[in-house]
Amino acid sequence: MTDGHFERIALIGIGLIGSSIARDVKQLGLAKHVVVSTRSEETLKRAEELELGTEYTASAADAVKDADLVIVSVPVGASEAVAKQIAGSLKPGAIVTDVGSTKASVIAQMAPHMPDNVHFIPGHPLAGTEKSGPDAGFAGLFRDRWCIFTPLPDTDPVALDRLKTFWMALGSRVDDMDPQHHDKVLAIVSHLPHIIAYNIVGTADDLETVTDAEVIKYSASGFRDFTRLAASDPTMWRDICLHNKDAILEMLARFSEDLAYLQRAIRWGEGDKLFELFTRTRTIRRSIVEAGQDVDAPDFGRHSLDAKK
Amino acid sequence: MTDGHFERIALIGIGLIGSSIARDVKQLGLAKHVVVSTRSEETLKRAEELELGTEYTASAADAVKDADLVIVSVPVGASEAVAKQIAGSLKPGAIVTDVGSTKASVIAQMAPHMPDNVHFIPGHPLAGTEKSGPDAGFAGLFRDRWCIFTPLPDTDPVALDRLKTFWMALGSRVDDMDPQHHDKVLAIVSHLPHIIAYNIVGTADDLETVTDAEVIKYSASGFRDFTRLAASDPTMWRDICLHNKDAILEMLARFSEDLAYLQRAIRWGEGDKLFELFTRTRTIRRSIVEAGQDVDAPDFGRHSLDAKK
Incomplete structure (x- = not known):
């Protein structure tokens, strides 16, 4: 059984990520039974309408039997509550994993509650969009995206291998990382960009001299690239x-320090410092495109998308 | 002659913007003669290979005769030099315009040199991509994009109307604005986003704890959205x-103040403040999509672009 198939899968949480997993599992026939569980009755009903699983229950404990x-695909702050709910009902030998964007905290919240006879293997698929909820998911979300695992020191390599095979069946590329290092890497590649995006959209919203209507009307000049993350x-x-x-906080401190340097260069008209930074950053963009992590279509290919309208 | 046609057009500067204008003018047959001028011999030669005009000269003075x-489509810092070069050769009654991203400075640099018998009308098409140079231009760049004019108090309304008609022939939507207000609006919708993007890419590049290779590999999690602007x-x-x-500097001060508030909320675990901001910013995104300023395709439609590969 190392082909990514499982007899029975329980999905705790059925938002963008959970429902995308459900769609892939169904489409690829990776499980005989898929139990969908979420606290919200409304969401559970919607999941059933979308036929995302084979069984539905509001009880996480019942779901994992x-x-x-x-x-587990819930906001990371809900990890401990879920761990407590499911701990007593887990099947011996079961693999328990999650999809949370922070790993040290999820491990601290969940590991202490996990029985010794299950395999708890934290994971994080680097995939998603700015949409949320069960309707936002789609089959193929994880294709060619990374899924990072942060196994614990005593993780059974056979179970880890089985879990990786499952994610690879969904099209993911898999990687291992130390939880603390994962959290630092994600802080710079994901968390800081989102926080900065939320912040700039907030700043624009608060201005007295420029109206929201103007910001929206002229947003194609750069601003709109941030609004997707801020949604x-x-x-x-x-x-x-x-x-x-x-x-x-570490990444924010670095960012603010660098911004103060840039701000000072602008104030004092130090064009050479600005030019040096603006040249250096081009190289990173080129590397991202070369690594296949973004399309090279100018303006993200929006013009070609527009042309199709 | 209010159909956007001109007998002879001179394009001073033939980068992304200038060469896109050239392509549109040619495709739409908006001028009998198009003189292309740029300081760089290499770029001028390339413009000729691309057949962007009907005449080519390294002399801006000769070009405008x-x-x-x-x-004038040059970096805004070169505006005064160009104004001095062309001032003595301009045809009486000619319309002189520019495409610069800042307007008060361009006016200060150019207006004093313009003879009384020409119409100097500053303009700014809000269009572009992260690419530059004559090869990066394309016909249709200005379609459905705004072009903002900041006419001077004594601007001839007939000349302004004629210039607007030209830009509308290129597919632009046109707008008037006070130069100082233009500069404030652009500072928030364009300049601040670019500066922030350059800055975060610089911060990531400088980290000791996370490698450039890791940043590039996992950039799809948010970071890559910034790298296009930073290129x-x-x-x-x-x-x-x-x-x-x-x-x-005004916008940067507001941004930094707001970021300090956000940073403090993170440090002190004030989840309600974070939730309030993160909810408010969603509304702006929705308005931008509703205003037709961005596509609603999740992840900018990158998944659909990827699927076509």
Whole structure:
């Protein structure tokens, strides 16, 4: 059984990520039974309408009974509550994983509650959009995206391998990382960009001299590139900020220090300093495109998208 | 002659913007003669290979002789030098315009040199990509984009109307604005986003704890959205920072103040403050999509672009 198949999968949480997993599992036939569980009755009903699973329950404890694979896809701040709910009902030998954007905190919240006879393997698929909820998910979300695992020192390599095979069946590329290092890497590649985006959109919203209508009308000049990130799920991002505090504060301090340097160069008309930075950053963009992490279409190919309208 | 046609157009500067105008003019047959001028011999040669005009000269003064419309498309810091070069050769009654991203500075640099018998009408098409140079231009760049004019108190309304008709022929939507207000609006919708993007990419590049390779590998998690802006032309952006200093410093101060508030909320675990901001910013995104200023395709439609590969 190392082909990514499981007899019974329990999905705890059925938002953008959970529902995308559900769609892939269904489409690829990766499980005989898929139990969907979420606290919200409305969301559970919607999941059933969308036929995302084979069984539905508001009880996370009921959901995990007899499940061979349990995937927790909830805002990271809810991790401990879920761990407590499911701990007593887990099947011996089951794999329990999550999809949280912070790993040290999720481990601290969940590991102490996990019974010795299950395999708890924290994971993080680097995939998503600015949309949220079960309707926002789609099959193929994880294709060619990274999924990072932060196994614990005593993680069974066979179970880890089985979990990786599952994610690879979804099209993911897999990687291992130390939880603390994961949290630092994500703080710079994901958390800081989101916080900065939220902040600049907030600043623009608060201006007295420029109206919101003007900001919206002329947003194609750069501003709109930030608004997509700033439209992400507020609960998810509040929890990330609170649960990766140290790494985020470290990155924010660096960012602010660098910005003060740039601000001073602008104030004093130091064109050479500005030119040096603005040249250096081009190289990073080129590397990202070369690494296949973004399309090279100018303006993100928006013009070609517009042309199709 | 209010159909956007001119007998002879001179294009001073033939980068992304100038060459896109050239392509539109040619495709739409908006002028009998198009003189292309740029200081760089290499660029001039390339413009000729691309057949962007009907005549080519390294001398801006020669280029503007007998031209009915002169469009200056150079980094804003070069505006005064160009104004001095062309002033003595302009045809009486000619319209002289520019495409610069800052307007008060361009007016201060150019207006004093303009003879009384020409119409100097500053303009700014809000269009572009992160690419630069004559090969980066394309027909249709200005379609459905705004072009803002900042006419001077004594601007002839007939000349202004004729210039607007030209830009509308290129597909632009046109607008008038006070130069100082233009500079404030652009500082928030364009200049601050670019500066922030340059800054965060610089911060990431400088980290000791996370490697450039890691930043690039995992950039799809938010970071890459900034790298496109940070790949923009360094000379153009150095000049914008130096020539819209006051408005940019004002916006930077607001941004930094707001970021300090956010940072403090993260440090002290004030989830409600974070949630409030993260919710408010969603509304702006929705308005931008509703105003047709961005596509609603999740992740900018990158998944659909990827699928086509």
